[in-house]
Amino acid sequence: MRVQLTQTQLILLTGLFLTLFYNFTFFSESYKQFHNIAFLIAQGILLFIVITTLLLIISNRFIIKPLLIIIFLLSSLAAYYMNQYKVIIDYKMIQNIFETDKREVHDLINLKVIFCFILLGILPSILLMFIKIKKRPIKSEIISRIKILAIFLILIPILYFSFSKYWVSFFRTHKHLRMYTNPTFYIYSFFKYLDKIYFTKPIRFKHIGLDAHLQNKGKPKLIIFVLGEAAREDHFSLNGYKRDTNPQLSQTQNITSFTNMYSCATATATSVPCMFSIYTKDQYNDTLAKNTDNVIDILNRAGVNVIWLDNDSGSKGVANRIKNYIDFSGAKNPKYCQKSGCIDQILLDNLPKYFNKIKNNNPVFIVLHTKGSHGPAYYKRYPKEFEKFKPVCKTNQLQKCKKEEVVNAYDNTILYTDYFLKQTINFLKKHQNKYQVAMIYVADHGESLGENGIYLHGLPYFIAPDAQKHPATITWFSKEFDINQTCVNNLKAKTFSHDNLFSTILGLMDVKTKVYNPKLDMFYKCKK
Numbered sequence: 001m002r003v004q005l006t007q008t009q010l011i012l013l014t015g016l017f018l019t020l021f022y023n024f025t026f027f028s029e030s031y032k033q034f035h036n037i038a039f040l041i042a043q044g045i046l047l048f049i050v051i052t053t054l055l056l057i058i059s060n061r062f063i064i065k066p067l068l069i070i071i072f073l074l075s076s077l078a079a080y081y082m083n084q085y086k087v088i089i090d091y092k093m094i095q096n097i098f099e100t101d102k103r104e105v106h107d108l109i110n111l112k113v114i115f116c117f118i119l120l121g122i123l124p125s126i127l128l129m130f131i132k133i134k135k136r137p138i139k140s141e142i143i144s145r146i147k148i149l150a151i152f153l154i155l156i157p158i159l160y161f162s163f164s165k166y167w168v169s170f171f172r173t174h175k176h177l178r179m180y181t182n183p184t185f186y187i188y189s190f191f192k193y194l195d196k197i198y199f200t201k202p203i204r205f206k207h208i209g210l211d212a213h214l215q216n217k218g219k220p221k222l223i224i225f226v227l228g229e230a231a232r233e234d235h236f237s238l239n240g241y242k243r244d245t246n247p248q249l250s251q252t253q254n255i256t257s258f259t260n261m262y263s264c265a266t267a268t269a270t271s272v273p274c275m276f277s278i279y280t281k282d283q284y285n286d287t288l289a290k291n292t293d294n295v296i297d298i299l300n301r302a303g304v305n306v307i308w309l310d311n312d313s314g315s316k317g318v319a320n321r322i323k324n325y326i327d328f329s330g331a332k333n334p335k336y337c338q339k340s341g342c343i344d345q346i347l348l349d350n351l352p353k354y355f356n357k358i359k360n361n362n363p364v365f366i367v368l369h370t371k372g373s374h375g376p377a378y379y380k381r382y383p384k385e386f387e388k389f390k391p392v393c394k395t396n397q398l399q400k401c402k403k404e405e406v407v408n409a410y411d412n413t414i415l416y417t418d419y420f421l422k423q424t425i426n427f428l429k430k431h432q433n434k435y436q437v438a439m440i441y442v443a444d445h446g447e448s449l450g451e452n453g454i455y456l457h458g459l460p461y462f463i464a465p466d467a468q469k470h471p472a473t474i475t476w477f478s479k480e481f482d483i484n485q486t487c488v489n490n491l492k493a494k495t496f497s498h499d500n501l502f503s504t505i506l507g508l509m510d511v512k513t514k515v516y517n518p519k520l521d522m523f524y525k526c527k528k
Contacts, residue, residue, distance in 0.1 A: 002132045007064055008056070008144045010131060014068055015052030018183060019044055021120060022075045025082040026180035033174050039166045042159050049152045050184055056145045061133060069125040075183040076121030080113050084399055085376075085455040086448075088179040089186040093458055094193040095286070096269045101313055101329065103341040107377040110397050176463040196287060205291045208278060209298035212506075212513035214363065217482065221363040221509055222435035224424055227275075228417065228443030229268065229312055229372030230457055231472040233259055235414050238474070243389065245414040248422035249474065256488050258473040263445040264498040266468040267458040271444040271498065272316040272369075278515055280499040290317050295502045297321055299365050302511045305358050309347045310369040319367070324354060329371075340380050344370040344420050351427060363509055364435065368424070372417060373447060375456050378409035382416035389415075398455050406449055417472075425476050436481045438508065442501065443471035483508075487526035496522055 005013070026047070031040055059067055081087050160167055170177060179185050233239050237246045238257035249255050264274035264281045274284045276294040293301075300306045300322050308319040310327045319325040328346050331337050336346040347368045358364060371381055376396040379387075389408035393401035421441055428437035446468045448454040457468045473496070477483045503520040506513065507527075518524045 002130055004132045004134050006134045006136060006144065007059065007061060007141055008148060010064065010068075010133065011052055011055045011059060012148070014071075015048050015055060017124070018051050018071070018075060019048040022079045022182045023047065023180070024079065025086070026177065026182065029086075029180055030170075030174075030177050033177065034166055034169075036166065039163050042163050042166075043170075045155065046159055047181055047184070049155065050181075053149065053152060054184065054187075056148060061135070061141075064133065065128055068128055071183050072124045072128070073117070073121040074186070076117050076119070077113070078182050078186050079120060080116040081108075082180055082182065084112075084397070086453055087456065087458055088176070088460055088463075089189055090179060090460055091189040091192040091196065092265070092267055092270055092460075094186070094189050096267050096458065098193075099269050099313065099316065103329065103339070104313060104374070106340050107374075107380070107396050110395065112397055176460065179460065200287055203287065203291050206293070208293045209301065209513040209515045212298045212302040212511050212515075214303050215510045215512050217510050219434070219436050219480070220361055221481075222366075222428065222431055222437045223364070223505075223508060224366045224368060224428060224439050225505070226421060226424060226439065226441040227272070227312075227367055227369040228441055228472060229370055229374045230445060230447040231373050231414065231417060231443035232446035232467050233257070233261065233470045233472040234467070235411060236472050236474075239472075243411055245411055246418045247415075248418050252422065252425060252476065254477055254479070254485050256475050256485075256492050258475075258492050258494075258496060260493055260495045261442070261471055261473040262495070262497040263443075263469050263471045266445045266461060266464045268313060268444050269316055273318055275442065275444065275498045275501050276318045276505075278502050281497065294318055295505050296365075296367075298506065298513060298515070299509060299511060302509075302513070303362050304509055304511065305360070305362055305364045306366075307354050307364070308367040308369065309350060309354065311342055311344055311347050311371050312369045312374065315367075315369065326350070326354065338380070340377060341371060343381065343383060344368075344372070344416070345383070348420065348423050348427065365505070365509055370417070370420065372443065373410060373413040375410070375447060378406075378413050381413045386412050386416045386419065388412060398450065403450050406455075410447070410449055421474065421476075428476075428478070432478050432480060437478045438481050438483075439474075439476040440505075440508075441472070441474040442498070443473070446470050482528045483523055484526045484528055488523060491522065491526070 027040055030043055078089055235241050235245060236257060237244050238249060239259050263271050264284065265271040273289045276296055277284060277289045279289060296306055296318055306322050307324040308315055308322060311329050329341055331342050331346060333346060336342045373381060376398050379392050379394045389411045391405050392409040393405040398406050424439050428439060431437060445457050447457050448465060448467050451465060451467060454465060459468060475488065477485060500520050500522045503517045504522045506516045507521040507524060
């Protein structure tokens with residue numbers, strides 16, 4: 001016999017079910033801050049009120065079942081990833097989800113997430129199909145909902161005044177806690193994302209640096225900009241890390257590793273376009289950046305030969321307007337590639353092919369966008385011979401591994417990055433008779449490796465740990481390059497950020513334009 005419920009009854013049961021079984025992370029994080037069970041119950045009641053009110057307002061007899069099924073399915077995934085990695089699903093994370101590729105999705109799927117999806121997503125959806133909605137007049141349904149909402153209006157001030165000092169702290173000091181509420185915050189984030197992408201009034205594309213031109217300084221420049229992924233500076237032995245993760249770079253002359261670089265964001269979708277944008281972190285927004293020329297556009301306009309080879313998740317719009325953009329992330333080369341993607345060596349092996357197509361004597365700027373230390377499947381980012389630190393975590397369920405195993409796998413990715421950068425320098429040395437050559441390596445952001453139960457990256461900047469905000473940054477200049485190496489070495493502990501990259505790149509490439517800001521050029525005072 002099928003269970004019969006009114007719409008209001010079904011919504012109340014759903015609100016209670018979602019509150020109790022999908023919000024473990026919210027309640028556990030809240031308890032860590034307040035250590036008060038009574039306030040935790042009050043938070044649960046308020047969350048139930050918010051979820052139920054939302055459903056009472058937007059649902060009707062025709063959409064209630066499909067709507068609840070979608071919420072069950074999505075909330076089961078949100079619950080898993082928030083609980084396992086302590087991620088927050090804000091609108092930037094929604095953007096990351098829409099801009100990711102199937103290989104990254106593959107790395108995030110495992111038996112545990114499938115089990116959670118079945119238990120909290122599919123089973124409740126099946127049970128819902130066996131519930132029969134009682135038909136009753138619209139007037140009766142509306143009155144029923146109004147009564148519930150009236151009770152909620154009475155409960156809210158009671159809850160507030162019973163725990164006023166806790167609520168003040170909750171809404172002011174610990175604002176990030178509400179970002180763990182499920183499904184309310186990801187629903188809010190989704191509509192915020194839709195508003196920014198589809199409903200925000202389009203703005204006219206802004207061309208900047210129209211006056212850009214090359215200054216003649218003798219031998220042309222060849223700079224390779226290695227765009228790293230999720231590489232935190234404190235796991236580079238160049239910066240004092242206890243393990244020898246940089247055996248090759250440490251033996252290379254003119255290497256400088258910067259220990260105090262700050263990223264523009266903690267997620268690739270924002271950090272990469274911000275790195276190449278004229279806008280600083282405080283000025284940056286996606287709409288503005290995507291409708292303004294970036295430093296790649298300006299170099300291209302000035303006559304620089306620009307090449308972008310990609311092995312990660314695309315240029316995020318940065319290279320949309322250049323001719324030489326090549327994506328290797330979906331390559332089928334069995335030597336370097338598996339279903340989960342390719343190791344970064346594929347970029348170096350293809351680099352000569354595209355470099356040799358250059359027929360003029362103009363400067364060259366090459367971006368190698370690497371997979372780097374992209375998690376959670378760190379063990380897939382390097383060849384077997386680079387598995388120096390053992391044992392390693394060989395699953396994308398990082399919580400199942402010991403902390404040492406996670407760190408070992410991650411450190412092996414840094415060891416491989418060390419090799420990759422050395423090989424990049426070797427390539428540059430082959431061409432220093434014709435060019436002044438240099439390499440710049442900057443990661444898009446850092447990475448959490450289980451500290452305080454946090455993994456990966458992407459937390460909102462204001463609560464993200466330093467591990468996610470301090471990307472590795474390394475430079476190498478040939479002796480002939482018009483930079484004073486001693487001056488560069490003296491800058492390694494100075495505070496810089498991704499804000500500096502726009503003018504630094506223009507300065508190093510000898511591109512003269514009014515949008516260049518010498519105050520933001522890291523090496524302005526180091527030029528010979």
